[in-house]
Structure formats: structure tokens, C-alpha cells
Amino acid sequence: MLKLCVLASSSKGNATFVRIGNDSFLIDAGISTRKMKKLLNEIGEKITDLKGIILSHEHHDHITGMKTLSQRYGLKCWLTYDTFQKIRRKTGNIDAEFIEVGEDFEVGEEVVITPYEIHHDAVDPVAFIIKTHEEDVPLVGYLNDCGTINSYLEDGFRNVKVLIIEANHSFDLLLQSSYPNYLKQRILGAKGHLSNWSAAEFIMKTTPQIAVLSHLSEENNTPEVALTEIESVLNYRNEELKTFLVVVPSKGRSALIKTYNK
């Protein structure tokens, strides 16, 4: 059984809950512990059952809750060595286990995770593919805070069951926005964030069963615009594609997703 909920997803905070069988864990922990408790409670889960946190990169919207989760609740954190060096001043001592791009690591009894290299303005950002020991099919793919997609990521994420993908901005809304030019350049740059169109392109190439659109900009995107822009690309480019789209509002959690055939 796979149970998944994007608890928070925006530049103000990111955290995703995943349970596979008996093993539950977080991807990123960018919200307060109080908020985390409340959201987990809403989906029938609790912090004390978590095996730990897998961390994508060091930006504040991904690590806000880590210090408390690690020090008060003793949660382990899987992260790269360079990311650990970046966050240790803020988090203090944490129970860290170092991960590397391309090296599988285990969470709990069943879960096997592969980190993938991505391009973003962080020291060593990664995406994740989550599988189980039993089956080699990718169950969950997590790709957020990423400036560019490429064939290495497309190959790794192909046929993933549930894809959590950044749909940060509408290209048109960003261009029209009041953001200063340097910020527009940063967001659009190779180490920035994925647009709705890039997300659509990635969905088309990887053909997930469910795509969860996340990390929406409050200024330069809306759930409606993201769905419309992505659907228009998918409908135009691939009429056979049967991906179910879920969008996470920038204020609030996603729907609770459960699948039973692993």
C-alpha cells in the first residue's frame, strides 16, 4: 500500500508524507513541527511513527522543521554531505546519514531510494526515485526545485507511478509580473525553477499514472492556470497519455493519495 500526501508546497514551506507498507517518512521538512503535527493528524499519521526525513536541498523552505524533528523526536535525516555542511549551523546536531547521487539507500524494511542529480541554485540538490525491495518499478518520483530537465532524469523517472513534479510558474505570468529582472532571470535560469510547460514536457516523457503538480508560485501561477497550461500541452502532444493530474495549492495540502496494488 502506498499512501502519499504533499503536506505543504510553496516557497513558504515544503514537506511530503510517504508511507509504503509499514515504513513512513517525509521528503523535506520545511514547515513548523506544530503545523506538521496538525497535517499528519488530518491524514491519520503521527510524527513518532516516521522513520525519518529525506532532504532534497538546503533552502529554508525545505528545512524549517528539521531541527525540532531531529532533536526532539530523534528523526534520522538522509542528506548529502555538502547539504549537511550547509545546514548544520541552523539545525545543530542531527542524526545524519549521508547519501550520494546514484547510490541507493534504504529507509525502514521495504523502501529503497535513489538520489538523482538536479540543477538548482543550491550546493548539492537532488531528486528522488522511491521503490521497494520487492519490485523494481518506481513507485514515487520527487522532482522539485529544478531549473532544467534532461534525458538522465527522464530515463530515471520513466513509468513512475506517482510523480511529484514542480510546476512553479506560468511563463507568461512570470514575464508580465512585477518581479525585478534579476529575479525573473534567476527563476527562468538553468538553476531556477520548472515552468508549467517544462512540467508538461516531463510528464509526457515519463508517463506517470498520477502527476502531483507542486511548488506553485503564489505570484506567477494558480492551480487553474497550471492545470490549463499543462493539459493543453499534453492534449496537443499525446492523445494516448492517461495521467491523472492533482494540483497542490500554494496554501494548503494535496488530496490524500492511496494506491493498493503497491
Ligand SMILES: [Zn+2]
Ligand atoms: Zn523550494
Ligand SMILES: [Zn+2]
Ligand atoms: Zn530551492
